[in-house]
Amino acid sequence: MPTSVDVAIVGAGPAGLCFAKTLADTGLQIIVLERQDEMALSVPAFDGREIALTHHSAALMHELGLWERIDPQAISPLKDARVFNGTSLFSLNINHEDAQKSELGYLIANHHIRKAAYDSVKSSPAITLKTEAQVTSIQAETNGVQLTLANGEVIQTKLLIGADSRFSETRRAMGIAAEMHDFGKTMMVCVMEHDVAHDHTAWEWFDYGQTLALLPMNGLCSSVVITLAPEEMNRLMKLPEDDFNREVSARFKHRLGAMRLLSTRHAYPLVTVYAKRLVEQRFALVGDAAVGMHPVTAHGFNFGLKGIETLSLEIKAAVTSGKDIASNSLLLRYEQAHRRDTRPLFLATHAIAKIYASNSTPARLLRSGALRIGNRIRPFKRAVASFLAQAH
Numbered sequence: 001m002p003t004s005v006d007v008a009i010v011g012a013g014p015a016g017l018c019f020a021k022t023l024a025d026t027g028l029q030i031i032v033l034e035r036q037d038e039m040a041l042s043v044p045a046f047d048g049r050e051i052a053l054t055h056h057s058a059a060l061m062h063e064l065g066l067w068e069r070i071d072p073q074a075i076s077p078l079k080d081a082r083v084f085n086g087t088s089l090f091s092l093n094i095n096h097e098d099a100q101k102s103e104l105g106y107l108i109a110n111h112h113i114r115k116a117a118y119d120s121v122k123s124s125p126a127i128t129l130k131t132e133a134q135v136t137s138i139q140a141e142t143n144g145v146q147l148t149l150a151n152g153e154v155i156q157t158k159l160l161i162g163a164d165s166r167f168s169e170t171r172r173a174m175g176i177a178a179e180m181h182d183f184g185k186t187m188m189v190c191v192m193e194h195d196v197a198h199d200h201t202a203w204e205w206f207d208y209g210q211t212l213a214l215l216p217m218n219g220l221c222s223s224v225v226i227t228l229a230p231e232e233m234n235r236l237m238k239l240p241e242d243d244f245n246r247e248v249s250a251r252f253k254h255r256l257g258a259m260r261l262l263s264t265r266h267a268y269p270l271v272t273v274y275a276k277r278l279v280e281q282r283f284a285l286v287g288d289a290a291v292g293m294h295p296v297t298a299h300g301f302n303f304g305l306k307g308i309e310t311l312s313l314e315i316k317a318a319v320t321s322g323k324d325i326a327s328n329s330l331l332l333r334y335e336q337a338h339r340r341d342t343r344p345l346f347l348a349t350h351a352i353a354k355i356y357a358s359n360s361t362p363a364r365l366l367r368s369g370a371l372r373i374g375n376r377i378r379p380f381k382r383a384v385a386s387f388l389a390q391a392h
Contacts, residue, residue, distance in 0.1 A: 002146070002154040002155060002156045003031070003153065003154070003155045003156070004029075004155075004156045004157075005029045005030060005031045005128075005155065005156070005157050005158075006028035006029045006030065006157065006158050006159065006325065007020075007023060007028055007029075007030045007031070007157060007158065007159045007160075007161065007315075007325070008030075008031050008032075008033065008145070008147060008155055008157035008159070008160050008161070009030065009031070009032045009033065009160075009161040009163055010033050010135055010160070010161065010162055010163060010164050010170045011032075011033075011034065011162065011163035011164035011165065011168075011170070011287075011289070012032050012033075012034035012036070012041055012118070012121075012129060012131070012163075013114065013163060013164075013165065013287065013288075014110070014113050014114055014117050014287070014301065014304070015163045015286050015287025015288065015289075015301075015304045015305075015308065016032055016034075016161070016163030016164070016286070016287065017032065017114075017117035017118060017120070017121045018060075018064055018066070018117055018304075018305065018308055019161060019163060019286050019287075019308045019311070019312065020032050020121055020124075020127045021064045021065070021066075021117070021120050021121055021124065021127070022064065022308055022309070022312035023126075023312055023315060023316075024121075024124040024126045024127055025126070026126075026315070026316055026319050027126075027319065028126065028315075028319065028325070029126065029128075030126055030127045030128070031127075031128045031129075031130060031155065031157070032121065032127065032128070032129045032130065033130050033133040033135060033147075033149075033155075034129070034130070034131050034132075034133060035131075035132065035133065035134050036131060036132070037131050037132050038131045038132075041114070041118045041129075041131065042115075042118055042122075043115070044111040044114040044115050044118070045111060046109065046111050046263060046264065047110055047111060047189075047266055048188075048189035048190055048191075048223070048263065048264070048265070048266030049109070049110040049189055049223075049266075050107050050108070050109055050110070050189075050215045050217070050223035051107070051108055051109070051110050051113055051301045052078060052105055052106075052107055052202070052215065052301075052302075053105050053106045053107070053108060053301070053302065054105045054302050055105060056302070056305075056306070057105075057301065057302045057305045057306075058105070058106055060305050060308075060309060061113075061116075061305075064117075064120060065120045065123075066113065066116040066117055066120055067116075069115070069116035069119050069120060070108060070112050070113070070116050071112070073218060074108060074109060074112050075106055075107070075108055076106065076107040076108075076200065076216060076217045076218045077102075077103040077105075077106060077107075077200050078103055078104050078105045078106060078107050078200060078202055078215075078216065079102075079103045079104065079199070079200040079201060080093065080094060080104065080199070080200070080201040080202070081093075081094040081104060081201065081202045081203075081204070082094070082201055082202070082203050082204070083203075083204045083205075083206070084203065084204070084205040084206065084207075085205075085206050103200070107215050107216065107217060107223070109223075113301075133149050133150075133151075133153075134149060134150040135147050135148070135149060135150075135169075135170065135173070136148050136149060136150050137173075138160070138170070138173045138174065140160070140174065140280065140281045140282050140283060141281075141282075142281070144156055144157060144158055144282065145157050145158075145159070145160040145282050145283065147160070157282075158282065158324075158325055158326050159282055159283075159284070159315075159325055159326035160174075160282060160283045160284075161283075161284055161285075161286055162174070162283065162284070162285045162286070162289045162290075163285075163286050163287045163289055164289055165287075165288050165289060165292075166271065166272075166273040166288040166289065166292030167273075168285070168288075168289035170289065171275060171285055171289055174280045174283050175280065176275055176276060176277045176280060176285070177275075177276045177277075178273050178274060178275045178276060179273065179274045179275075179276065180271060180272070180273050181271065181272045181273075182269065182270070182271045183270040183271070183272075183294075184229070184230075184270075185211075185227050185228065185229060185230070185233075185269075185270040186227070186228060186229070186230045186233040186234075186267050186268070186269055186270065187225060187226070187227045187267065187268050187269075187270050187295065188225070188226045188227075188228070188233055188236065188237060188265055188266065188267045188268075189223060189224070189225050189265075189266050189267075189268070190223075190224055190261060190262075190263050190264065190265045190266065191217065191221060191222070191223055191224070191261075191262045191263035192221070192222060192224045192245075192248065192259045192260060192261055192262060192263075193219075193220055193221050193259070193260045193262050194220055194221075194222065194256035194257055194258065194259045194260070195220070195256065195257025195258050196220075196255065196256045196257045197220060198214065198216040198220075198222055198256070199216075200216045201216060202214060202215055202216060205252075207251075209228075210226060210227060210228050210251065211225075211226070211227040212224075212225070212226055212227075212251060212252060213225035213226075213295075214252075214256075221262060222256075224248065224259070225295065226248070226251065227270060233267060237265055237267055241261055244261060244265075245258070245259055245260050245261055248261075270294070270295075271292070272292055272293060272294050272346075273288070273291070273292035274291055274292070274342075274343075274346055275289070275290050275291070277335070278290050278334070278335040278338055278339070279331035279332065279334065279335045281328070282326040282331075283326075283331075284311060284331055284334060284335075286304065286307050286308055286311065287304040287307070287308070288300065288304065290304075290307060290338065290342075291303055291304075291307070291338075291342045291346060293342075293345075293346065303341065303342050303345075306338070306341055306342075307334075307338045307341070307342075310334055310337045310338055310341070311334045311338075314330050314333055314334055315330070318330055
């Protein structure tokens with residue numbers, strides 16, 4: 001006998017689990033399908049990634065019951081941000097005062113968010129989490145969607161959600177193409193200790209031939225992000241720890257003093273994705289499956305939460321009024337709203353990444369001039385700070 005549910009979600013990453021949790025009190029029956037085993041979700045491994053959260057995202061995590069499940073010591077305030085260009089010590093400074101907040105946002109390691117989302121979902125009787133489940137076929141029809149799993153199990157649902165990463169197989173199975181841009185670079189992330197205090201200030205440093213980022217953690221520790229050509233990154237990843245420490249300290253021009261590795265090193269290809277459609281018949285994309293942002297904005301998970309909020313509010317309104325939770329009009333409203341929220345920054349990010357990745361003489365002059373002009377225009381700085389903080 002097929003299993004019948006109201007909402008089926010493919011992917012038990014933070015986006016999929018958070019979306020399930022938003023609907024937990026609606027009376028809908030929800031199932032989350034995940035390829036990984038239960039242990040990988042219940043005790044998620046450190047993956048190097050620190051997530052920058054806006055005030056609005058933090059408020060949503062409070063509402064979903066995730067925030068209180070995270071050790072306060074694992075939550076680091078992000079007070080200010082500095083953007084450097086080349087070898088210059090000059091920086092564009094974005095301060096929390098510009099946003100009229102005590103901080104721009106917060107930093108939390110991805111594995112802590114995953115753990116909190118898993119625990120929150122497991123505590124909800126309305127949500128079934130099915131691990132080691134691989135979807136082999138999807139049939140979407142007017143009245144519902146039928147999923148067949150690798151073990152032969154059949155699941156029937158009114159609404160299907162794709163939340164299975166920026167390389168979503170569910171998106172492809174539903175016939176939705178995506179704009180995918182491979183920057184030809186590799187991004188490495190790790191945690192390092194350093195001698196000089198960061199003052200809870202994030203750095204984005206567009207150096208020549210590399211991009212460096214520093215995300216301040218509590219104490220004299222930071223999440224370090226280095227973007228290089230793949231061959232150069234392979235060499236850096238393989239260095240013995242002492243040699244790695246010396247090289248990273250040098251890459252940061254010793255501005256933080258001596259730097260020492262505290263974690264494992266993790267490398268990821270630098271690829272962005274924007275789905276050409278966010279919805280299909282009784283189907284919607286959320287999280288990175290919908291919009292996989294460039295990490296320069298540190299805004300990816302915030303956009304994921306924003307999309308989850310938008311779609312869940314539409315579904316809750318439909319439940320309250322007794323309407324179809326997966327009607328074409330409902331899904332199209334979500335698509336239009338999420339495009340408005342994400343498309344401008346997605347395009348702007350690509351333009352910025354292109355300019356600041358170029359080492360040509362005109363690009364170098366433009367890069368330097370843009371930072372100096374931006375630093376002098378207070379309304380511009382206030383607008384950027386308010387956007388980064390996103391209190392609403």
